[in-house]
Amino acid sequence: MAEHIKCLIIGSGPAGYTAAIYASRAGLAPVMYQGSQPGGQLTITNDVENFPGYPEGIQGPEMMQDLEKQARRFGTDVRYGLATSVDFATSPKKVTIDGATEITADSVIIATGASAKWLGLESEQKYNGLGVSACAVCDGFFFRNQEVAIVGGGDTAAEEATYLANLCAKVHMIVRRDELRASLIMQKRVKNNPKIEIHWLSETEEILGDGNGVTGVRIKNVNTGESKELPVTGFFVAIGHKPNTDIFKGFLDMDEAGYIQTVKGSTNTNIEGVFACGDAQDNIYRQAVTAAGTGCMAALDAERWLAANELH
Structure with missing residues (x-):
């Protein structure tokens, strides 16, 4: 029974x-x-x-x-x-x-x-809590006056990028498409913010670190295959x-x-x-x-x- x-x-x-x-x-x-x-x-x-x-x-x-x-x-x-x-x-x-x-x-x-939805990278899990986060409102404070990156192109990513820009020296926004999915008002805020740099047609190859924390991220252009490294101490995932x-x-x-x-x-x-x-x-x-x-x-x-x- x-x-x-x-x-x-x-x-x-x-x-x-x-x-x-x-x-x-x-x-x-x-x-x-x-x-x-x-x-x-x-x-x-x-x-x-x-x-x-x-x-x-x-x-x-x-x-x-x-x-x-x-x-x-x-x-x-x-x-x-x-x-x-x-x-x-x-x-x-x-x-x-x-x-x-x-x-x-x-x-x-x-x-x-x-x-949280993750990208599925091994380095993402390795540095989860050591610079990698899925919540800018929770963890952005720890990256004051530092350079950070955020992945995503929707409203959440745009909102969190704007939030981070109030705290951080610079925000790199990594967007897979050649446009944002965010609402028009959020797109304007992101594009007009001098602290936010959008990397279009880009995807994350690897999060770089020294074993203790994040030191950078390597991204790749989805069209050309060309890679480049961004010097960041924080990496935020905002894909939902x-x-x-x-x-x-x-x-x-x-x-x-x-x-x-x-x-x-x-x-x-x-x-x-x-x-x-x-x-x-x-x-x-x-x-x-x-x-x-x-x-x-x-x-x-x-x-x-x-x-x-x-x-x-």
Whole structure:
């Protein structure tokens, strides 16, 4: 017989852990399955300096350990395991863990996050956290008055290039096509910014480093095959994120990129008793603090829904 849970939390980043803290304090006896990357994207982030309450900053993995301890302290049952399929057409909801264990749940909080898209270079992974980043807002501060490069041609890349230009001495924008995909207003901002140099028809061959950090990047013109090196200390990848929401397709309303759509001003999805928080439903801000905020909202929404349906 399947185990039955009152409040199931899928995922374990800032959103999931905050939901767990609130749900456990509300007496919902939450069970959390941490997923394939316990702690989420912050476990591959070195310095976190923009989360309130850490005046000296904190290492991403350490912060996630703190949040996990806090969730456990109030009674959250934190488990290793990956949700591999769901059936939200039934009541209670059915969720399969690791392709084998079936559980049922009155309420489900989805906090599966999103994963940055990478170029797939070996050097990119080697220097991830040592100069390579997928978040300019998170890490741009560490490259003040330095030269950096950013890859991408869409709105995110244009926004992040503009953001970096406020902090850095120079921003090299590496664009594979001969035009930007960004909106016209963002294109204008980038093209009119004297600190941003666009390298058209270019792709990244290799990120260069000295073993301790990034020292440059080698790019190649896709037409001529000619290579050149740019002397940069930071390398930002802005080619998009993919929300980890595939298992919910067919049940939950999503946008074309796969982000779960929630009812404005809440974390409610189109299925009663299923709530979504963090980067699985946020393609705009994607910050630890906003994820934590929506995690709080999801737990409060779940508590109210359970009480209204006399499942508390």
